[in-house]
Amino acid sequence: ETGVTQSPTHLIKTRGQQVTLRCSSQSGHNTVSWYQQALGQGPQFIFQYYREEENGRGNFPPRFSGLQFPNYSSELNVNALELDDSALYLCASSSGSSGANVLTFGAGSRLTVL
Amino acid sequence: QKEVEQDPGPLSVPEGAIVSLNCTYSNSAFQYFMWYRQYSRKGPELLMYTYSSGNKEDGRFTAQVDKSSKYISLFIRDSQPSDSATYLCAMSLQKLVFGQGTRLTINP
Numbered sequence: 001e002t003g004v005t006q007s008p009t010h011l012i013k014t015r016g017q018q019v020t021l022r023c024s025s026q027s028g029h030n031t032v033s034w035y036q037q038a039l040g041q042g043p044q045f046i047f048q049y050y051r052e053e054e055n056g057r058g059n060f061p062p063r064f065s066g067l068q069f070p071n072y073s074s075e076l077n078v079n080a081l082e083l084d085d086s087a088l089y090l091c092a093s094s095s096g097s098s099g100a101n102v103l104t105f106g107a108g109s110r111l112t113v114l
Numbered sequence: 115q116k117e118v119e120q121d122p123g124p125l126s127v128p129e130g131a132i133v134s135l136n137c138t139y140s141n142s143a144f145q146y147f148m149w150y151r152q153y154s155r156k157g158p159e160l161l162m163y164t165y166s167s168g169n170k171e172d173g174r175f176t177a178q179v180d181k182s183s184k185y186i187s188l189f190i191r192d193s194q195p196s197d198s199a200t201y202l203c204a205m206s207l208q209k210l211v212f213g214q215g216t217r218l219t220i221n222p
Contacts, residue, residue: 004157033209040122042202042212043158056208090157099206100146100165105157 002027004106006091012112013081021076021109023091029104031055031097032074034066035090037108043090049074050097078111086113117141120203120213129222133190137203137213140184144205147179149188152200152215161201162188193220 005024013019025032031050035043045058049068063079072093078085088110092103120137127133135149146165150158162177164170164186170177178187186205190197198220203213 035210035212040214042118042120042204042214043210045209045211048209058209092157097208099208099210102148102160102163103210105150105159107155107157 004091004093004104006089006106006109008109009107010110010112012114014114015081015083017081017113018077018079019081019111021078021089021091021111023074023076023093023106025072025074025091025093026104029093029095030072031094031101032068032072033092033094033103034074034076035092035105036060037088037090039087046076048097055097081113083113086111115140117211118203118205118213121216122214124217124219126219126221127193129193129195129220131193131220133188133193133197133218133220135188135190135201135203135216135218137186138184139186139205139211141205141207141211142181142184143207144211146206147177147186148204148206148210149175149177150202150204150212152202154199158202195220195222 033048034046037043047057088108094101149162152158176189200215202215
C-alpha cells in the first residue's frame with residue numbers, strides 16, 4: 001500500500017509567478033485535502049476535493065485553486081505568488097469526506113517565494 | 115481568538131520523563147479529536163484519535179478529552195529520544211483545525 005506522495009519536494013519562485021503542486025493519494029482513498037503550514041505554525045485548511053468536486057474551502061483567496069483527477073490525484077495551483085505564500089504545502093488523503101475520516105498526510109512541498 | 119490554542123513550547127525533558135501536552139478549544143461543535151506527530155521535514159502522522167470524552171490509551175501514549183472544559187491532553191510515558199518531534203492537536207467537524215504545535219525534545 002503506497003502512501004501519499006507529493007511533488008516537487010522543494011521549489012523557489014518569485015513574487016507574481018504561478019506554481020502548481022501535485023499529489024498522489026493513498027491507494028483506496030477518494031478524498032484529497034490541502035493544507036498550508038507556515039514556519040512554526042500548525043497546518044491551515046485550504047480546500048478539499050471529493051470525487052473531483054471542491055467540497056469545502058478555508059479562508060484562502062481565489063488565487064488558490066485546485067483540481068482532482070479521476071484517479072483521485074490532485075493539483076494545487078497558486079497564482080500571483082506573494083511573499084507570505086512561502087510555506088510547507090501538505091496534501092492529505094482519506095477514504096471519505098466526513099470529518100470522522102482519518103487523514104493521511106504526505107511529506108509536503110516546501111515553497112519559497114522571493 | 116483562535117479556535118484551537120496550543121502552547122508552542124519548546125518543551126525539553128529528560129529521557130524517561132512523563133510528558134503532558136495540552137490544547138484548549140472554543141468551538142463546542144468539534145466532534146473528533148486527534149494528535150499528530152510531525153518530525154522535521156516530514157508530514158504529520160496520526161498518533162491518537164478519539165471521539166468522546168474520557169481517556170484512550172495506546173502503548174506509552176494516552177489521549178484525554180474533556181468536552182465540558184474544552185480541553186484535550188496527550189500524555190507520553192517513559193519518553194524516548196525518538197519521541198522528539200512537534201506534536202499537533204487537531205479537531206474536526208468537516209475539516210481539521212490544528213493547534214500551533216508543541217516542539218518536544220527528549221534528552222538522553
